[in-house]
Each structure stands twice: as C-alpha cells, then as structure tokens.
Amino acid sequence: MLIAPLINHIRPGALPTVFGLSGYSGAGTIPMTDPDGRPTTAPKVPPATLMGGVKPYSLTDHIHERxxxxxxAELLSSGAAPLKVAFVPAVAPWFSGIIATVSIPLTGKMTAREVVALFEExxxxxxxxxxxxxxxxxxxxEGKHTWTVGGFxxxxxxDRVVIVGGLDNLLKGAATQxxxxxxxxxxxxxxTGIPVE
Structure with a gap:
C-alpha cells in the first residue's frame, strides 16, 4: 500500500526499500506447556529479550519481498520488468502495531504535494x-481498524520520496482484513461489522 500509488513513478531498475518495525505479536508464537501441563503458546520473541530495543531479522529474501x-507487478503495464522490493523487518518491544518506512527512487522530480495527491486518488x-x-x-x-499513511x-x-505507513497487525493486518x-x-x-472511524 505504501508503494502502489507510485508504481508508475519508480525509477526503472531501482529498488524501493521498506524498513518495517513490528510489535512482538507479529513475530508469532511457539507452542509450550503451562505450569499445569496444559498446552499454550508464548511469544516467539519475548519482549524482555529485546531489552527495550529492536531486533532486525530476515535481512534479505523475506517472503514479503516476493x-x-x-x-x-500486476499494477504495471504489460511488458514492464518485474518489480523488486527490499524489505528489512525488525521486532519491537510493543505488543501490536507495524510501522513501515519506504524509500522510493523516482523517475523524475516530484513534490510532496504531488505524492499526497497520488495517495488520495x-x-x-x-x-x-x-x-x-x-x-x-x-x-x-494500535487498536485501530485502519491503515494510516503520512510523513510524506x-x-x-x-528524486526520492520517503513515506511512513502503519496498521495494527492483529486488526487491519489480520482480523479486520x-x-x-x-x-x-x-x-x-x-x-459490514467493522467499526469505521
């Protein structure tokens, strides 16, 4: 969603790069047994292990790149070269919410106002x-059913634009979707059934 409005303005051969910070719920869970012997789960990356910082992972070839x-590429005109995207994720010490920052090299000069207009359209x-x-x-x-984008x-x-987008991975990124x-x-x-803010 961060890249689609600019699909026809990406410099040919350039690599849009996304740095994503995800709350630790986005890293998944692992099966375990509670003290009473019942099956349960625990965060794959417990927040205490982050020590207040972030933990980058899957620095290349993350499935979200593909x-x-x-x-x-489906948005490009036929015959266009496939689009590659670089995605560098990191786990953060909050529970839910993903904040992603994209840097996109542009084919020509644009203003922030023009970029915003593309997103509005x-x-x-x-x-x-x-x-x-x-x-x-x-x-x-966090706790919202929307995807929010800004900071254009x-x-x-x-010749390069940087944009920030975010969503709650457990709502708009999962249940709401x-x-x-x-x-x-x-x-x-x-x-239907979704609180529209």
Whole structure:
C-alpha cells in the first residue's frame, strides 16, 4: 500500500526499500506447556529479550519481498520488468502495531504535494485508509481498524520520496482484513461489522 500509488513513478531498475518495525505479536508464537501441563503458546520473541530495543531479522529474501513484488507487478503495464522490493523487518518491544518506512527512487522530480495527491486518488473512498500529514506513530495505529499513511517527504533534489505507513497487525493486518474479505466473498458491503472511524 505504501508503494502502489507510485508504481508508475519508480525509477526503472531501482529498488524501493521498506524498513518495517513490528510489535512482538507479529513475530508469532511457539507452542509450550503451562505450569499445569496444559498446552499454550508464548511469544516467539519475548519482549524482555529485546531489552527495550529492536531486533532486525530476515535481512534479505523475506517472503514479503516476493509477495509485494508479485502483487505490485500486476499494477504495471504489460511488458514492464518485474518489480523488486527490499524489505528489512525488525521486532519491537510493543505488543501490536507495524510501522513501515519506504524509500522510493523516482523517475523524475516530484513534490510532496504531488505524492499526497497520488495517495488520495489511489485510496479515494476506502473507509479504512487514513492519509495524514505527520508521520504516523504507534498511538495512531494500535487498536485501530485502519491503515494510516503520512510523513510524506521528498528529498531536496526531488528524486526520492520517503513515506511512513502503519496498521495494527492483529486488526487491519489480520482480523479486520479477514472480515473485509469474507464480506466481499459473501456479497455483503465490504465494511459490514467493522467499526469505521
């Protein structure tokens, strides 16, 4: 979602790079047994092991690189070269919420205002997309059913843009998205049962 509005403005051969910070719930869980012998789970990356910092992982070849490149390539005109995306994830010491920062080399000079206009056009009418001026922070996304994007900044030479987006991985990244997909598959309004903020 951070890259799609700019799909036709990415410098050919360039590599959009996404740095993602995910709460430790996004790292998954491992099976274990509680003190009473019952099966349970525990965070794969317990927050105490992060010591207040972040833990980068899967520094290359993360599955999301291939997923993003595949789906973004579908937006390109036929005959265009496949799009590659670099994704560098890290686990953070909060529970839920993903904040991703993308750096995109551009084909030509653009202004931040032009970039915002592309995002407004691409996501017009989507009730679960919030476009804001400032860089989204954890309180803007945690516990929300929306994807929030903002902090649009263009390099002083106008040839590279940096944008920040975020969502709650347990809501918009999982449960909310599931409800949207079920609604669409069953012929209901996409937003049925989802609190629209």
């Amino acid at each position: 997923e993003a490149g595949f789906h973004l 691409k996501y017009k009418g989507d009730k679960l997309v919030r476009i804001v001026k400032d860089v989204p922070q954890l309180p803007d996304i 900044q263009v390099h002083s030479e106008g 599931c409800i949207q997909n079920l609604n669409l598959a069953l012929g209901y309004d996409e937003y």
